[in-house]
Amino acid sequence: MLDSKTLKLTQDVRSLTTRGLEALARAQIDVSPLRQALLDLEGPFLLVVVGEFNSGKSSLLNALLGADFLKEGVTPTTDRINLISYGPEPRLEAISPELAQIYLPDPLLKDMRLVDTPGTNAILQHHQTLTEGFLPRADLILFVSSADRPFTQSEADFLRLIRAWGKKIVLVVNKADLLSAPEVQQVLDFVKKGADTTLGQVPPTFAVSARTSRQGDAPGSRVPELEAHIRETLASEAAQLKLGSPLGVLTRLVAEAKPKLETRRKDIEEQLTTCRELDILAARHIERTRADFADQMALATGQLEAVRARGEAWLEENFRLSNFFNLLNSARLKQSFSDNVVKGANAEIERNVLGAMNWLARRDRELLEDALHLLREAPGIRQAISKGEEGQAIQGNLESALREFNPEEEARQLKDYVQTALQHTALAEVGAVGLGTGLVLIFNKILLDLLGIFAGLLVAILGLTIMARRREAAKTRLGERLSELRGKLEAALSDSLNNELAHSKDRFSSLYRAPCLRLETSLKAAEEQLEQNQILTNEAQELSRKLNLAR
Numbered sequence: 001m002l003d004s005k006t007l008k009l010t011q012d013v014r015s016l017t018t019r020g021l022e023a024l025a026r027a028q029i030d031v032s033p034l035r036q037a038l039l040d041l042e043g044p045f046l047l048v049v050v051g052e053f054n055s056g057k058s059s060l061l062n063a064l065l066g067a068d069f070l071k072e073g074v075t076p077t078t079d080r081i082n083l084i085s086y087g088p089e090p091r092l093e094a095i096s097p098e099l100a101q102i103y104l105p106d107p108l109l110k111d112m113r114l115v116d117t118p119g120t121n122a123i124l125q126h127h128q129t130l131t132e133g134f135l136p137r138a139d140l141i142l143f144v145s146s147a148d149r150p151f152t153q154s155e156a157d158f159l160r161l162i163r164a165w166g167k168k169i170v171l172v173v174n175k176a177d178l179l180s181a182p183e184v185q186q187v188l189d190f191v192k193k194g195a196d197t198t199l200g201q202v203p204p205t206f207a208v209s210a211r212t213s214r215q216g217d218a219p220g221s222r223v224p225e226l227e228a229h230i231r232e233t234l235a236s237e238a239a240q241l242k243l244g245s246p247l248g249v250l251t252r253l254v255a256e257a258k259p260k261l262e263t264r265r266k267d268i269e270e271q272l273t274t275c276r277e278l279d280i281l282a283a284r285h286i287e288r289t290r291a292d293f294a295d296q297m298a299l300a301t302g303q304l305e306a307v308r309a310r311g312e313a314w315l316e317e318n319f320r321l322s323n324f325f326n327l328l329n330s331a332r333l334k335q336s337f338s339d340n341v342v343k344g345a346n347a348e349i350e351r352n353v354l355g356a357m358n359w360l361a362r363r364d365r366e367l368l369e370d371a372l373h374l375l376r377e378a379p380g381i382r383q384a385i386s387k388g389e390e391g392q393a394i395q396g397n398l399e400s401a402l403r404e405f406n407p408e409e410e411a412r413q414l415k416d417y418v419q420t421a422l423q424h425t426a427l428a429e430v431g432a433v434g435l436g437t438g439l440v441l442i443f444n445k446i447l448l449d450l451l452g453i454f455a456g457l458l459v460a461i462l463g464l465t466i467m468a469r470r471r472e473a474a475k476t477r478l479g480e481r482l483s484e485l486r487g488k489l490e491a492a493l494s495d496s497l498n499n500e501l502a503h504s505k506d507r508f509s510s511l512y513r514a515p516c517l518r519l520e521t522s523l524k525a526a527e528e529q530l531e532q533n534q535i536l537t538n539e540a541q542e543l544s545r546k547l548n549l550a551r
């Protein structure tokens with residue numbers, strides 16, 4: 001029977017099933033039915049008898065076997081799965097409370113194993129569970145309904161479940177002896193119609209009487225017709241059905257995995273939205289901080305503007321001929337410049353710069369607060385965060401960063417940035433002694449520079465116009481020096497700002513980079529699994545088609 005085509009198909013089924021096992025295990029699906037199906041591929045054909053309790057499953061098996069091997073009764077009598085195989089002597093072997101092996105010397109059993117199940121729709125839920133659990137192993141299902149209550153809703157539900165595993169079904173209406181012939185026909189029509197509605201097709205259907213058969217009237221029981229059908233099916237389709245079994249199980253498990261994987265992908269995508277939102281938040285923070293920093297800078301450099309205005313007035317007032325002899329006292333001049341022009345601008349600037357750094361530090365803290373607010377309050381994000389450990393890791397990181405945030409340490413670090421930046425922008429004296437003191441040195445240098453303009457006058461012929469011209473020159477020089485200073489100060493401050501923003505961005509993104517990378521990886525994995533799932537489904541369908549199994 002195993003021709004080369006069947007052999008090739010067997011190999012294909014086995015390798016597809018093996019791949020399915022791996023893929024489904026990765027998707028965290030319970031693969032035990034598929035593993036069992038792979039094992040059963042080696043074993044004999046399994047004809048599984050199912051149906052509601054009391055429909056006469058055990059009786060029908062007894063009829064088929066021509067002896068009363070199985071317990072029958074009006075209450076649920078079969079309380080475990082009975083696997084009936086060929087053996088020279090009748091023998092019962094209890095494997096577990098749920099499974100028994102029965103060996104019988106019936107030739108029918110040389111070609112297949114019969115399985116009696118406890119039945120469905122009994123009060124005993126574990127009977128239903130046992131039966132449902134065994135379904136995936138079946139190569140062919142004998143679905144037994146009773147003529148006195150044909151095709152109930154629960155039977156329809158159970159048929160649908162069998163179908164979901166991709167099993168081939170033979171429908172049996174038992175207890176035909178309870179009805180007249182026309183009634184039997186009516187019931188058969190009713191059952192076929194029900195099956196058609198439920199399954200979209202009508203399986204081979206038989207009306208029999210197990211009781212009549214056991215009473216010795218085989219032809220009247222119509223059990224032999226059923227048996228003949230089973231034998232024919234076995235003779236013509238055993239290999240296809242056997243190979244179809246793992247394919248059906250695979251298809252069903254893959255279908256089960258799909259929504260799970262889709263939900264997982266959606267969860268990951270939602271969590272990744274959080275990552276993108278945090279990126280956007282950080283970018284916006286940088287943009288706003290940069291814009292608002294201009295105000296901080298203007299506060300500091302505005303002081304220099306005031307110095308210039310005071311300096312011009314001071315030059316105007318002091319550098320006149322009437323005041324010439326006073327000008328000779330450079331100590332007094334220096335004091336006057338410091339009192340009237342500098343007028344504490346150095347300290348003010350230092351304060352402004354420190355203020356700007358504190359402001360920056362506060363902004364850093366606000367970024368953390370805004371991020372946490374986003375995670376806790378934004379509707380979509382709050383749910384996403386609660387869905388996975390990565391989202392929670394992000395929230396945890398942000399929380400501890402906020403807890404550990406030390407504004408003094410932050411501002412101190414920022415001051416260091418300014419210090420270094422000032423050195424780099426050629427305000428070397430400031431770099432060495434600190435901003436306030438450094439500025440005093442710079443202002444003094446500017447004064448010396450201005451005084452140089454008037455230096456020649458002491459020995460020259462004094463003239464009104466000369467004095468006035470030099471005064472204007474001194475004002476211009478003052479303006480130049482101060483705007484030079486302003487440029488350097490601005491450069492140093494914006495250097496510090498850039499440094500800080502880069503540092504802050506780095507530090508902020510480090511709080512979520514790793515979990516977000518893990519999310520990206522999981523997303524890719526989930527997408528690959530979904531793709532793999534689709535491939536498995538397609539290949540299973542293709543193989544079923546080759547096996548001539550409609551699925």
Ligand SMILES: Nc1nc2c(ncn2[C@@H]2O[C@H](COP(=O)(O)OP(=O)(O)O)[C@@H](O)[C@H]2O)c(=O)[nH]1
Binds near residue numbers: 055073118178209
């Ligand atoms: N009238 C009639 N009763 C039957 C027939 N087959 C089984 N029964 C009875 O239905 C009851 C349940 O039978 P059983 O085989 O234990 O059903 P199971 O629970 O499906 O295994 C028992 O009392 C049987 O005697 C039949 O063909 N005709």
Ligand SMILES: [Mg+2]
Binds near residue numbers: 057059072117
């Ligand atoms: Mg039974």
